[in-house]
Every structure is written in C-alpha cells, then in structure tokens.
Amino acid sequence: MEKCGTIISYYEHIYNRPLADREKEIIRNTFQKETFKKKEIIFSSGESNTKHYFVEKGLLRMYVIDTSGKEFNILFARENQWIGDLSTPAITSFYLEAIEKSTVYSVSDENLNVLTDNFSTFVRYIKKSYIFLQNRLVSILSKTADENYEELSKLHPELIKRLPQYHISSYLGVTPEFLSKILSNKARKKD
Amino acid sequence: MEKCGTIISYYEHIYNRPLADREKEIIRNTFQKETFKKKEIIFSSGESNTKHYFVEKGLLRMYVIDTSGKEFNILFARENQWIGDLSTPAITSFYLEAIEKSTVYSVSDENLNVLTDNFSTFVRYIKKSYIFLQNRLVSILSKTADENYEELSKLHPELIKRLPQYHISSYLGVTPEFLSKILSNKARKKD
DNA sequence: CAGAAAAAATAAACTAGATTAAGAAAAACA
DNA sequence: TGTTTTTCTTAATCTAGTTTATTTTTTCTG
Numbered sequence: 001m002e003k004c005g006t007i008i009s010y011y012e013h014i015y016n017r018p019l020a021d022r023e024k025e026i027i028r029n030t031f032q033k034e035t036f037k038k039k040e041i042i043f044s045s046g047e048s049n050t051k052h053y054f055v056e057k058g059l060l061r062m063y064v065i066d067t068s069g070k071e072f073n074i075l076f077a078r079e080n081q082w083i084g085d086l087s088t089p090a091i092t093s094f095y096l097e098a099i100e101k102s103t104v105y106s107v108s109d110e111n112l113n114v115l116t117d118n119f120s121t122f123v124r125y126i127k128k129s130y131i132f133l134q135n136r137l138v139s140i141l142s143k144t145a146d147e148n149y150e151e152l153s154k155l156h157p158e159l160i161k162r163l164p165q166y167h168i169s170s171y172l173g174v175t176p177e178f179l180s181k182i183l184s185n186k187a188r189k190k191d
Numbered sequence: 192m193e194k195c196g197t198i199i200s201y202y203e204h205i206y207n208r209p210l211a212d213r214e215k216e217i218i219r220n221t222f223q224k225e226t227f228k229k230k231e232i233i234f235s236s237g238e239s240n241t242k243h244y245f246v247e248k249g250l251l252r253m254y255v256i257d258t259s260g261k262e263f264n265i266l267f268a269r270e271n272q273w274i275g276d277l278s279t280p281a282i283t284s285f286y287l288e289a290i291e292k293s294t295v296y297s298v299s300d301e302n303l304n305v306l307t308d309n310f311s312t313f314v315r316y317i318k319k320s321y322i323f324l325q326n327r328l329v330s331i332l333s334k335t336a337d338e339n340y341e342e343l344s345k346l347h348p349e350l351i352k353r354l355p356q357y358h359i360s361s362y363l364g365v366t367p368e369f370l371s372k373i374l375s376n377k378a379r380k381k382d
Numbered sequence: 383c384a385g386a387a388a389a390a391a392t393a394a395a396c397t398a399g400a401t402t403a404a405g406a407a408a409a410a411c412a
Numbered sequence: 413t414g415t416t417t418t419t420c421t422t423a424a425t426c427t428a429g430t431t432t433a434t435t436t437t438t439t440c441t442g
Binding site: 383384385386387388389390391392393394395396397398399400401402403404405406407408409410411412 | 413414415416417418419420421422423424425426427428429430431432433434435436437438439440441442
C-alpha cells in the first residue's frame with residue numbers, strides 16, 4: 001500500500017472529500033509509521049513532547065502508576081483509534097504500551113496542529129476525549145465495579161474479548177481477584 | 192463599571208495586550224451578565240445548547256444525579272473561573288447550580304468560538320479542563336477519600352472554607368457521614 | 383510437545399466506605 | 413431573640429472491594 005495510506009484514508013473519511021496532493025504530501029512528511037512488539041513501552045512517565053498515535057493494527061493502553069506502584073489503565077486504543085497524552089508537549093505522567101504487536105502512525109503535537117487547517121478537527125478530537133473521560137469519572141463515582149463491567153461489555157464487547165482480564169480490572173479500578181469474583185458470580189447466576 | 196468590564200479585562204490579561212474597540216464590541220454583543228440566587232439552578236440535565244459561564248462573583252457547581260438519585264459534584268467555579276458542560280451544544284447530563292448568590296457572564300458555545308480568533312484560546316481551555324479531569328480520575332481510582340481530601344485542601348484551601356462539607360464529600364465521591372468520620376479522625380490524631 | 387511462565391480462580395481474613403437512624407450544633411430567618 | 417431549617421456528628425450494622433496465599437488453567441517458548 002501507498003505510504004501513509006491508512007492515515008490519508010482516515011482524513012478523507014472525516015473530511016468527507018479527497019485530499020489534495022499538497023495535503024497528502026504534508027501527511028507523508030509529518031506522520032511516521034512505527035511498529036511495536038507486545039509489551040513494548042512507547043513512552044513513559046517523565047517524558048515530554050510525547051506524540052499522538054493512530055493505530056493501524058494492534059492494541060495499545062495508556063496507564064498511570066500510583067505512588068504504591070499499582071497500575072491503572074486510563075485508555076485503550078484499537079484499530080482506527082487515536083491515543084496519546086493530550087497534555088503534550090508538557091511532561092506526561094503516563095505510560096503508553098503495546099498490548100499486542102502493533103503498527104501505528106505517530107505525529108507530534110505541533111505537526112498535528114499544523115495539519116488540521118483551523119484546529120476544528122483537533123477541537124473535535126479533544127472534546128470527544130473530554131466527554132469520554134467525564135462519562136468515565138461519573139461511572140467510577142456512581143456505579144459499582146459490577147455495573148461498570150456490564151457497561152463496558154455492552155459498549156465495547158470486542159475489547160472484553162481481546163484484553164486480558166487483569167487489564168480490564170485495572171481499567172475498572174478494582175483488583176483482578178475482585179473482577180474474577182464478579183465474573184464467577186455472574187456465571188453462577190445464569191445457571 | 193463599564194459593561195462587560197470583567198470579561199474584557201480577563202481577555203486582555205490572557206492575550207497580554209489591550210483589546211481593540213472592535214473586539215470589545217464583539218464581547219459586549221455576545222456576553223450576557225446574569226445573577227443567580229443561592230441554590231438557583233442555571234441549567235439542568237436534558238437541556239441542549241447550554242452556555243459557558245465566567246464567574247465574576249460567587250460560587251457555582253456542576254453536578255450529575257445518578258440513577259438512584261444521588262448527586263455527584265463534578266466541578267466548582269469561583270471568581271474568575273469558567274464553568275460549563277463542554278459537550279455543548281449536545282444535550283447535557285449535568286446540572287449547574289449557584290452555591291452562593293452569584294454574578295456571572297454567560298456566552299453560547301457558538302459565540303465563544305467566534306470570539307477566540309483561531310480557536311487557540313478555546314483549545315487551551317478545553318485542554319486544561321481535560322488534564323484537570325484526567326488528574327481527578329487518577330486520584331479517585333488510586334487514592335483513598337482521606338488522601339483526596341488532603342490533596343484538595345492543599346490545592347484549594349479556599350474551596351474547603353467556602354463549601355459546605357456535604358458538597359466536598361460529594362466531590363470526593365463519599366457520603367457526608369464518611370467525610371465527617373475522616374475529619375474527626377484527623378482532629379483526634381493531631382492531639 | 384514438554385516445561386516454564388503468565389493469567390485466572392478460589393477462599394479466608396480484613397478494611398474502606400455505605401446505610402440507617404438518632405441527636406447536637408450551627409446557620410438562617412422572621 | 414427564639415424558632416425553624418440546614419448542616420454536622422456519632423455510632424452500630426452492613427457491603428463492596430482488598431490483601432494474601434494457594435491452586436488451577438491457559439499461553440508461550442525452546
């Protein structure tokens with residue numbers, strides 16, 4: 001396939017028009033195709049100017065490690081989804097890791113902003129991310145882990161299938177042991 | 192004071208330059224000064240096209256009511272702070288209420304976007320909001336209510352003084368009874 | 383394919399926080 | 413100023429979720 005074809009198709013899709021050669025050229029110059037092995041770390045807490053990543057193939061997670069060393073998954077990204085720390089270019093407190101062997105396109109914050117004519121695409125992206133996060137906060141505050149698991153499995157069944165259980169529990173904010181208990185309770189109830 | 196003086200000063204401060212008459216005129220035409228009584232509701236869940244609010248004097252809270260009727264405070268805004276549901280103009284699932292008698296400037300999402308030349312001010316605002324929310328999520332996931340109270344009282348001591356305790360507990364995601372217990376434990380330890 | 387390593391399940395003891403209900407203190411108000 | 417309403421406290425009982433430890437199952441790797 002043509003260089004950066006996936007990204008070009010993506011932008012043609014969201015702009016709902018073919019890109020001009022000039023635009024394609026900008027993309028080819030600013031995006032970089034990268035591959036990561038399973039469990040490979042893409043960026044770490046303490047780094048600055050972290051990039052934005054668009055997943056062509058694979059599955060990534062962004063997570064934080066608290067003072068006692070526990071990990072909490074903040075966000076996952078699978079095919080055709082964006083991931084990255086939106087506080088870039090400031091120092092990040094997150095880690096980005098490939099859960100599966102992944103192929104991604106990376107772009108710096110600066111270049112991403114240059115790209116999107118008038119910021120409106122970026123505004124839409126960050127707004128969507130904000131709303132997602134707000135919903136998550138409300139869910140975590142107001143619902144039990146059991147309810148949050150149900151919600152996740154309804155909204156993103158494919159994630160449940162692909163993720164190891166301990167990554168799901170970390171996303172829900174509970175221990176793997178407790179999620180296992182929830183699931184065995186559910187299984188028992190169904191009988 | 193001149194009409195919309197507070198807002199004009201605010202923009203002169205963040206732009207770090209005096210505003211042209213033309214710009215001042217836009218502000219006077221797009222912002223609306225409003226006052227709200229204590230406990231008055233500014234917008235409610237289910238409404239669409241909610242506005243953004245800049246607090247001149249007073250204290251507001253944005254909150255959500257869960258399926259069982261419990262309230263959770265998402266965000267507070269005091270003097271010189273912005274508040275509003277960033278998912279506007281889409282339907283909101285939040286409530287905005289004046290905790291104290293408040294004077295605010297309101298502006299529609301459309302007008303706010305027109306105002307800020309090239310989106311960059313709005314991008315900065317939404318990015319800041321996103322980072323704030325992300326930090327809150329991490330705190331709620333990884334820390335105890337006791338630790339979150341400590342953090343809040345260090346970062347925003349003035350809020351602790353102004354807010355009734357049950358609004359703080361709702362922000363921390365615990366019951367008023369439990370926050371009261373935390374505080375009496377703290378008081379006992381100090382002796 | 384065997385053995386090692388990673389992931390998941392189970393269970394008992396424990397803790398953070400919820401619930402319910404009552405009373406005390408503080409604030410609002412007339 | 414006293415009375416009413418709102419806010420805060422205390423305490424007993426209960427539950428969601430943690431911790432620690434062991435076993436089983438699944439996945440990876442040579």
